[in-house]
Amino acid sequence: MKRLSTSGIVVAVLGLLIVITPIVLPVCESLLELANGKQVPMSCHWTARAEMIFGALIVVVGLMIAFLKKPGERQRLYHQVAFLGLVTILTPLFIIPTCMHPDMACNVATKPALIILGGIVLLVGLAGSRTPTEPSSEATA
Amino acid sequence: MKEINLFALALQNLRRKPYRTIVIGLCVAVATGSLFAATIVLRGVQHSLTVGRARLGADLVIVPDGYETLAQEAFITGQPSTFYMSDVAEKKISTLSGVNQTSPQVFVETLSNASCCIGEFFLVGFDPETDFTISPWLTTHLDGKALGPFDIIVGDRILLREGETVIFYGTEFSVVGVLEKTGMGIDRTIYVPMEGLRSMIANSETLAEQTLEISPKDLSSIMVSVKPDAEILDVAELIEANLDGVNVFTATQLNQAVGNQLQGVLGITFGVTASLWLMSLFTIGLVFSLIVNERQRELGILRAMGARRKVIFQLVMGEAGLLTGLGGLGGLVAAGVLLTGFSRLIQLRLRIPYLLPNVFEIMGISLLLLLLALFTGALASLHPALSSSKMEPYAAIRKGE
Numbered sequence: 001m002k003r004l005s006t007s008g009i010v011v012a013v014l015g016l017l018i019v020i021t022p023i024v025l026p027v028c029e030s031l032l033e034l035a036n037g038k039q040v041p042m043s044c045h046w047t048a049r050a051e052m053i054f055g056a057l058i059v060v061v062g063l064m065i066a067f068l069k070k071p072g073e074r075q076r077l078y079h080q081v082a083f084l085g086l087v088t089i090l091t092p093l094f095i096i097p098t099c100m101h102p103d104m105a106c107n108v109a110t111k112p113a114l115i116i117l118g119g120i121v122l123l124v125g126l127a128g129s130r131t132p133t134e135p136s137s138e139a140t141a
Numbered sequence: 142m143k144e145i146n147l148f149a150l151a152l153q154n155l156r157r158k159p160y161r162t163i164v165i166g167l168c169v170a171v172a173t174g175s176l177f178a179a180t181i182v183l184r185g186v187q188h189s190l191t192v193g194r195a196r197l198g199a200d201l202v203i204v205p206d207g208y209e210t211l212a213q214e215a216f217i218t219g220q221p222s223t224f225y226m227s228d229v230a231e232k233k234i235s236t237l238s239g240v241n242q243t244s245p246q247v248f249v250e251t252l253s254n255a256s257c258c259i260g261e262f263f264l265v266g267f268d269p270e271t272d273f274t275i276s277p278w279l280t281t282h283l284d285g286k287a288l289g290p291f292d293i294i295v296g297d298r299i300l301l302r303e304g305e306t307v308i309f310y311g312t313e314f315s316v317v318g319v320l321e322k323t324g325m326g327i328d329r330t331i332y333v334p335m336e337g338l339r340s341m342i343a344n345s346e347t348l349a350e351q352t353l354e355i356s357p358k359d360l361s362s363i364m365v366s367v368k369p370d371a372e373i374l375d376v377a378e379l380i381e382a383n384l385d386g387v388n389v390f391t392a393t394q395l396n397q398a399v400g401n402q403l404q405g406v407l408g409i410t411f412g413v414t415a416s417l418w419l420m421s422l423f424t425i426g427l428v429f430s431l432i433v434n435e436r437q438r439e440l441g442i443l444r445a446m447g448a449r450r451k452v453i454f455q456l457v458m459g460e461a462g463l464l465t466g467l468g469g470l471g472g473l474v475a476a477g478v479l480l481t482g483f484s485r486l487i488q489l490r491l492r493i494p495y496l497l498p499n500v501f502e503i504m505g506i507s508l509l510l511l512l513l514a515l516f517t518g519a520l521a522s523l524h525p526a527l528s529s530s531k532m533e534p535y536a537a538i539r540k541g542e
Contacts, residue, residue: 100300103329108489112482119478 005074007128008066011081014121015058018088021113022048027106028099044098044106050091051114058084058121065128075129082125088118147452151459161428162464168424169468172417173514174476179410180506181480181498182487186399189324189496194392196323198274199244199364200373201389203234203380209388212362213398218492219296219329221250221263225359230384234363237379239371244271247338248361249353251309262299263330264309265361266338274364275320275332282318290336292317296328309333311348312341324488324496402493418517421465425521429461433529440529441537454530461522462515469514473507 027044034040058081065077092098092114098106155162197216204212205226215222228245235243247266267275269288279288293314295301301316308314314337322328333341345353367376377389433440440453480487488495497503 102298102300102485103489108485109483112486116478116482 003069005066005068007124008062008064008068008074010062011065011121011124011128012059012062014117014124015055015060015062018055018058018114018117018121019052021055021117022052022110025105025109025113027110028104042099042106043096044092044104044110047092047096047098047106048110050096051088054084054088054091058088078125078128080125082122082129085118085120085122085125088121089115147455147459148463150456151463154456154460155464165421165425165428165464166468166471168417168421169465169514169517170472170475172414172421172472173469173510174472174479175410175414175417176513177473177476177506177510178480179407179414180510181476181503182493182495183403183407184498184502184506185324185484185495186403186493188498189494190396190399192321192496193323193325193327193494194395196274196278196320196325196327197364197392197395198277198366199392200367201365201377201380201391203230203363203365203384203387203389204361206386206388209390210398213390213395214326214492215248215263216326216395217399217494218489219263219298219326220492221248221261223248223250223361225355225361226387228358228360230387231360231363233384234365234380237376237383239368239376239379240365241368241371242271242273242366244268244273244364245335245360246362246364247335247355247359249309249338249342249355262309263326264333264338265330266333266335268335272364273366278320279318286317288317288334289315290334290340291315292334293337294318294320294332296320296330297322298328299331301331310341310345310351310353312337312344322496323494325494399493402491406491422517422521425461425465425518426524429457429522429525432460433457433525437529437532437537437540441532441534441540444532444534444537450530453532454526457522457526457529458519461518461526465514465518466511469511472514473510477507 027048028042030042031039032042061077061080061084065074065081068074068077087095092106092111098104098111101107193216202212202216205224208222208224211222211224214220225247231243231245234240245268249264249266251262251264269276269279275294279294291312291314293307293316295316295318297320299319301307301319303316303319305316306313307316314333320327320332339357342353342355342357345351365376365380367373373391377391380389381387440456443456444450444453484495484497487493498506
């Protein structure tokens with residue numbers, strides 16, 4: 001029977017939560033009308049898309065951590081987890097900022113949820129990258 | 142040889158059973174966190190109402206009959222509401238005994254946001270000559286400069302900032318000031334001098350996409366300040382008795398309206414939290430009784446090695462204290478993060494005013510709740526700790542085999 005890393009599964013679950021956040025707490029659905037009459041989605045639409053991709057990447061890295069046996073390899077992957085957590089936080093703030101109005105759906109629900117989840121991913125990543133995972137402390141699947 | 146102290150021993154015991162430690166810790170964390178969140182929301186609402194009432198300045202607010210709920214909602218949440226009555230009412234009210242000062246306001250809802258995204262703004266026309274709600278702020282923040290007809294003052298949650306211009310219904314206005322945050326509807330309101338607002342209404346026919354059908358004699362609300370020697374409720378009754386088609390509400394009624402909105406949610410939250418505390422208390426008590434039973438041999442050996450009754454008592458109590466203390470701290474941190482992140486969502490969903498209490502108050506509440514968590518742990522583990530400390534070493538070792 002293969003040994004699975006609990007912390008890897010935790011990372012994968014956190015990634016999954018990031019993927020479903022824009023579905024459970026949707027961003028603004030209205031469209032912006034440009035001067036030429038064309039209607040385009042608001043910037044938060046793209047923030048949500050980017051975050052879903054980062055979430056999916058976190059799921060993949062989390063599963064890799066869960067199935068990998070060597071602590072050294074896991075530790076390297078935790079660096080990636082920490083980086084992806086940081087990117088998850090920075091995306092709605094600076095990389096693809098959400099809408100300007102603080103009362104809009106993307107700012108009151110989606111953005112804080114993504115920042116909190118990104119923060120947890122970052123902490124888990126940092127904790128994992130500092131301590132080599134011992135096989136004895138892990139759950140058996 | 143490394144000396145083992147009580148704290149290290151308690152920590153080691155907790156780490157030995159991580160699943161049990163996490164589950165009990167989570168119980169305490171959820172109970173402490175929900176109590177912290179409910180208390181902070183309640184204090185935040187009270188703080189916001191105090192600041193908001195001071196900014197409102199009026200003792201009584203008069204609105205057309207049937208619109209009191211909409212008006213209260215506009216004051217509490219800044220939800221744009223439009224309703225009108227004749228200005229005759231203001232003239233009548235100003236002649237009544239007990240009335241110190243009156244000032245009219247006209248409410249207008251904008252079609253769209255001019256500078257960003259989307260959203261409707263709540264414009265409130267006020268008369269700088271008679272106003273006593275915004276004007277005191279003007280004297281301290283505009284250095285005595287006169288307010289022009291097209292100079293506007295915006296609430297804290299409006300994206301516009303000082304020096305910017307904005308067009309409403311085809312008329313351009315300049316932002317000359319931003320009000321301090323109150324957590325109430327004022328934060329989402331734009332105050333426009335009556336002259337500018339009337340001009341905007343008149344020009345909307347030619348300049349705007351939609352004409353504003355508001356007569357120059359229409360008013361939305363009348364703010365009333367009562368003479369110091371008069372009773373606010375008596376004056377309110379006098380106004381309702383002398384004028385038909387109006388409704389009077391006091392600043393206290395605004396608090397009641399908020400109280401009614403909060404009652405259900407906070408009642409459920411406090412109920413659930415109380416149940417969680419009780420559950421945690423019984424769970425910790427039960428688990429520690431089991432732990433003591435399970436570890437009779439270990440505790441007996443400790444006693445046989447020379448540990449006094451007091452040490453055994455302190456060890457069990459220390460474990461419970463450490464567990465509930467860490468759980469409580471985790472709950473406070475988690476609740477603090479969630480409350481900070483989702484405060485706007487809570488405010489919008491519950492339709493309540495909310496302004497974060499000051500740092501010292503938050504620290505005081507946190508400390509009290511942490512002590513409560515520690516007290517819960519101490520109370521729950523008192524009986525197991527006492528019974529374990531009374532065990533005879535030989536009997537304990539034999540029973541534990």
